[in-house]
Amino acid sequence: MPVLIPRSLDVAVEMASSHPDAHILAGGTDLMVEVNFNHRKPETVLALRHVDELRGWTIDAATRTVHIGSAVPFSEMEHGALSEALPALAEAARTVGSPQIRAAGTIGGNLGTCSPAGDSLPVLAAMEATVHLRSTSGERAMPFAEFMTGPKRNARRGDEIITGVSMPIADGWQGYAKVGVRNAMVISVASACLALQSTGPRLALGSVGPVIIRCHDAEALVADRPGAVDAALAAEFGRLAAAASSPIDDHRSTAAYRRHAVSVLAGRLLQRGTARP
Amino acid sequence: MSRSTIDTVRTDDRSGTSREVLGANALRPDGAAKVKGEFAFSSDMWAQNMLWGGTLRSPHPRARIVSIDVSAAWRIAGVETVVTADDVPGQLTYGLISEDQPVFARGEVRYMGEPIAAVAADHPETCRRALAAIAVEWEVLPALVDPETAIAGGFDPIHPDGNVIRHQRIIRGDTSATGAIVVEGTYELGMQDQAFLGTEAALAVPDHDGGGVEVYIATQWLHEDRKQMAKCLALPEDKVRLVLGGVGGAFGAREDISLQVHTALLALRTGRPVKMQYGREESFFGHVHRHPATIWMRHHATDSGEIVKIEARFVFDGGAYASTSSAVLINGVTHAQGPYRCDNAVVDGWAVRTNNPPCGAMRGFGVVQACFAHEGQMDKIAAAAGLDPVEVRLRNAMRTGDRLITGQVVESVAPVERCIRETAALPMPSPLPDRPDALLMPGGSGLTADRHHIRRGVGWGVSIKNIMYSEGFDDFSTARCVLADGVVTLKFATSEVGQGFVTLAPQIARSVLGVDDVVLDTIDTGVGSAGSTSASRQTWMSGGAVDGACRLVRERLFEHVGRAHGVDPLRLVIEDTDVVDSMGSLRVPVGEASAGLRIDETFEHHHRPTEELDENGQGNCHVAFAFVAHRAVVDVDPELGLVKVVQVATAQDVGRALNPLSVVGQIEGGIAQGLGLAVMEEIIVDNGRVRNPSFTDYLLPTALDAPEVIATLVEEHEPQAPLGAKGVGEPPCISVTPAIVAAIRDAIGRDLARVPVRPQDICF
Numbered sequence A: 001m002p003v004l005i006p007r008s009l010d011v012a013v014e015m016a017s018s019h020p021d022a023h024i025l026a027g028g029t030d031l032m033v034e035v036n037f038n039h040r041k042p043e044t045v046l047a048l049r050h051v052d053e054l055r056g057w058t059i060d061a062a063t064r065t066v067h068i069g070s071a072v073p074f075s076e077m078e079h080g081a082l083s084e085a086l087p088a089l090a091e092a093a094r095t096v097g098s099p100q101i102r103a104a105g106t107i108g109g110n111l112g113t114c115s116p117a118g119d120s121l122p123v124l125a126a127m128e129a130t131v132h133l134r135s136t137s138g139e140r141a142m143p144f145a146e147f148m149t150g151p152k153r154n155a156r157r158g159d160e161i162i163t164g165v166s167m168p169i170a171d172g173w174q175g176y177a178k179v180g181v182r183n184a185m186v187i188s189v190a191s192a193c194l195a196l197q198s199t200g201p202r203l204a205l206g207s208v209g210p211v212i213i214r215c216h217d218a219e220a221l222v223a224d225r226p227g228a229v230d231a232a233l234a235a236e237f238g239r240l241a242a243a244a245s246s247p248i249d250d251h252r253s254t255a256a257y258r259r260h261a262v263s264v265l266a267g268r269l270l271q272r273g274t275a276r277p
Numbered sequence B: 001m002s003r004s005t006i007d008t009v010r011t012d013d014r015s016g017t018s019r020e021v022l023g024a025n026a027l028r029p030d031g032a033a034k035v036k037g038e039f040a041f042s043s044d045m046w047a048q049n050m051l052w053g054g055t056l057r058s059p060h061p062r063a064r065i066v067s068i069d070v071s072a073a074w075r076i077a078g079v080e081t082v083v084t085a086d087d088v089p090g091q092l093t094y095g096l097i098s099e100d101q102p103v104f105a106r107g108e109v110r111y112m113g114e115p116i117a118a119v120a121a122d123h124p125e126t127c128r129r130a131l132a133a134i135a136v137e138w139e140v141l142p143a144l145v146d147p148e149t150a151i152a153g154g155f156d157p158i159h160p161d162g163n164v165i166r167h168q169r170i171i172r173g174d175t176s177a178t179g180a181i182v183v184e185g186t187y188e189l190g191m192q193d194q195a196f197l198g199t200e201a202a203l204a205v206p207d208h209d210g211g212g213v214e215v216y217i218a219t220q221w222l223h224e225d226r227k228q229m230a231k232c233l234a235l236p237e238d239k240v241r242l243v244l245g246g247v248g249g250a251f252g253a254r255e256d257i258s259l260q261v262h263t264a265l266l267a268l269r270t271g272r273p274v275k276m277q278y279g280r281e282e283s284f285f286g287h288v289h290r291h292p293a294t295i296w297m298r299h300h301a302t303d304s305g306e307i308v309k310i311e312a313r314f315v316f317d318g319g320a321y322a323s324t325s326s327a328v329l330i331n332g333v334t335h336a337q338g339p340y341r342c343d344n345a346v347v348d349g350w351a352v353r354t355n356n357p358p359c360g361a362m363r364g365f366g367v368v369q370a371c372f373a374h375e376g377q378m379d380k381i382a383a384a385a386g387l388d389p390v391e392v393r394l395r396n397a398m399r400t401g402d403r404l405i406t407g408q409v410v411e412s413v414a415p416v417e418r419c420i421r422e423t424a425a426l427p428m429p430s431p432l433p434d435r436p437d438a439l440l441m442p443g444g445s446g447l448t449a450d451r452h453h454i455r456r457g458v459g460w461g462v463s464i465k466n467i468m469y470s471e472g473f474d475d476f477s478t479a480r481c482v483l484a485d486g487v488v489t490l491k492f493a494t495s496e497v498g499q500g501f502v503t504l505a506p507q508i509a510r511s512v513l514g515v516d517d518v519v520l521d522t523i524d525t526g527v528g529s530a531g532s533t534s535a536s537r538q539t540w541m542s543g544g545a546v547d548g549a550c551r552l553v554r555e556r557l558f559e560h561v562g563r564a565h566g567v568d569p570l571r572l573v574i575e576d577t578d579v580v581d582s583m584g585s586l587r588v589p590v591g592e593a594s595a596g597l598r599i600d601e602t603f604e605h606h607h608r609p610t611e612e613l614d615e616n617g618q619g620n621c622h623v624a625f626a627f628v629a630h631r632a633v634v635d636v637d638p639e640l641g642l643v644k645v646v647q648v649a650t651a652q653d654v655g656r657a658l659n660p661l662s663v664v665g666q667i668e669g670g671i672a673q674g675l676g677l678a679v680m681e682e683i684i685v686d687n688g689r690v691r692n693p694s695f696t697d698y699l700l701p702t703a704l705d706a707p708e709v710i711a712t713l714v715e716e717h718e719p720q721a722p723l724g725a726k727g728v729g730e731p732p733c734i735s736v737t738p739a740i741v742a743a744i745r746d747a748i749g750r751d752l753a754r755v756p757v758r759p760q761d762i763c764f
């Protein structure tokens, strides 16, 4: 099985174009699981490990924008400047798997897999992030909401490489919360990201629908209400979040619990974000 | 990161010497290798010219096999053999108690994952392709998945042996007795998996003449495997030699045959070594699980909370094959009263066959189920009588000399009251701080809760567990001891599955014979049976065998020294590493005394005989009992239904701590396993289909879920036990589960009748 190991983004893009059926390998924490279970039988693998352009991130103070290369692992989002620029992303990153998984797993891989339970995705949805793709025919950029098209489905073409995501720096409180049935190393049963950006509150939910769900009704409820939130308002905010969700019953949980959980998480995030210390 | 207080709690070395004798915290001989990743587990085995084996399994819970066509598999390059039921040379079925399980399904499959065929090939990938090439035509049949339907006779037999594996009732005392307090409940337990980390693996090497086979295998009982394998392979038992491969945990799941016959058959057919190894998903289908159970109980008690009568009905879902279901059932019903006095009882118990995954042995063996029910009942009695959970248990606590509802007198040391009092005396955890570490709160890294969302609860569980096998079974153990030139070599077939017999056996030899150098021979079938490493029995049984063999050797050594020095051998004793005349001045180091000698003795240890139960469930069916108390403290987020177990305190009746460190290891591990059953571990079976055969979705507790464990060992030497020590393996995982559930009930002020407790059980 040929493994293509490009050493620059240009070469990677060339290779992706000449091998559109190649399976792109970043941290391998999803891909290798699928290979082990025989769900995927790659004929060709395109490994991104040595493409340095994908492994960096920048915080542009002038445009107040963060750009994260697709091959940046979760461990780099947990601490330091990136975590200060995007606290919710740091919180989401800290919930991913174990330290080993966070060291290997990347944001590009989370986007490539596009599971409704992907932990970085509600943050990207709430921050209205732009996903950057590249192929030999050039760059494409699209809002995350357009990129994710269904459970484990996205708008990437076979010859495209996800180069990264960009989004505004947090300019208000933001947080991420995720329900799982143990204290670490667990796939999300329900999750929520709330970002109180200066342009308005943004609430996005994970694991409660085929895609990440933005809750415009809930956002509208609190859009013009600065200051502390009482329990009744938080409950109403949660109720609107639950109303926006469309969860299913499966072996991890029930639709009813998931709907309940996102309402609680949304309400709590709102109170957490508006509490005066 | 389990913040256990093993340093501060009573695990001090009891040996009084720096030698690794009984009572010392001797270290595991395989410990460093395991930590460094150098220990060879059975999955690490390899042989020259080796083939790989693979198993084809049923995708259906129940179906008729219309036809199997293996021809396409044979045509794949690298495939050396393909076998089905037609190729089994001997008996077509096997089983621990009744031989009802096919080596390969013939005609009909009865559970999802049942083996149908096996292949041997040059590479695991070739095996996989060969298995995919086998064409099976199915006629899917309706599956029997509801145990009550099996009991009611509402379904045609799914097996020639019928749909009821065993029914047993217990009638004792005045069945019309009543009490001022009557409490009842129906308790349910989901299916737990042993989830050992080292999956099933074996390497079979055929003899050159094809007349026998040597099998390296991770198992709990070499001789029982050999017996069942020899029958199916149509070989004399001495032509099937088993050697223990490195075992990565067992917990009951290695008692039944899994890949043993398949691997040996493939090796015999190809004349080449064959290795088989299950992946995690296959492992979930490859071994039996803990029985899911539904238990109804009604207790009558006096208004001061003393138990008058117990009524109960147990239903254990045995799945498709009998395995040890009938023994699990007996353990369940005979422990219905818990560690409490009770004179009157009406108990009815069923173990039934369904098309669900087969269930059998798992740590606690039927008693886990009983305990979850009786401890729920004790709290209900306490509430009705206005007592606290500790007081109601103290009032009813069993003592030595009390009778079980089977009429059997509990002759074992029974420090139930002491276990409860010593647990209660252990320090409570400090309250949740104002700014707690989020990782240690319910929800953990998910940051779901803030401090004010959390409520704390405390709960209790106390248990009684029989140790050794029951109902007339003579589960003896054998050991051989050779002393030569001051070095002892021990030989036994005791499976080391992590419990620490390889640590304990040398400790015994050092204590009895005054040597320091003890060599452990290979653990294999080259010596008599040791019985199973289960039922908390090896310290007692194989410990007794090693002790007995060492004592026989010591007698001969004393005779020799007596002769050489003109001293009556009866006056000689071992002191430290010397043979000493207790009435004179002679003192000879054991090394010197045994120079040039070779003393070789073998000893079989048998426990006292037990009886079968009669039709009313009366009889002395058990050998001995161990007791333990658990107090759990939990933090709960009631609105989201998430739980963090903060602390488990325990006082365990151990008889005598022969290796305190090792005992605490069992306590901590058992508590983690009981916690798993309480709040997360469950094989989800939907209409006979397993929905979560992976560690992604079968959740085991992580270090962040493990509670602080505070343990104290209650040491009252057990006179019946050869070394004064009771087994300690199972008790830690039994009453911790009800203790945790009781703590959750306490935190949320609501009843919970099912484990594992799911978030939706708490918040809706």
Ligand SMILES: Cc1cc2nc3c(=O)[nH]c(=O)nc-3n(C[C@H](O)[C@H](O)[C@H](O)COP(=O)(O)OP(=O)(O)OC[C@H]3O[C@@H](n4cnc5c(N)ncnc54)[C@H](O)[C@@H]3O)c2cc1C
Residues within 6 Å of the ligand: A023, A024, A025, A026, A027, A028, A029, A030, A031, A032, A033, A048, A070, A071, A095, A096, A097, A098, A101, A104, A105, A106, A107, A108, A109, A110, A111, A112, A113, A117, A118, A119, A120, A156, A160, A161, A162, A163, A185, A186, A187, A188
């Ligand atoms: C034990 C374990 C625990 C886990 N826990 C979590 C968890 O808690 N939360 C969570 O969200 N996820 C979890 N995961 C899933 C996984 O770690 C994440 O989805 C991770 O983000 C995948 O990143 P990766 O770099 O390993 O991707 P890979 O496995 O390398 O790739 C994943 C997919 O994306 C494609 N891909 C990767 N990079 C690119 C690119 N630059 N351009 C185009 N396509 C690309 C690949 O072809 C593949 O289809 C867990 C996985 C494991 C094994």
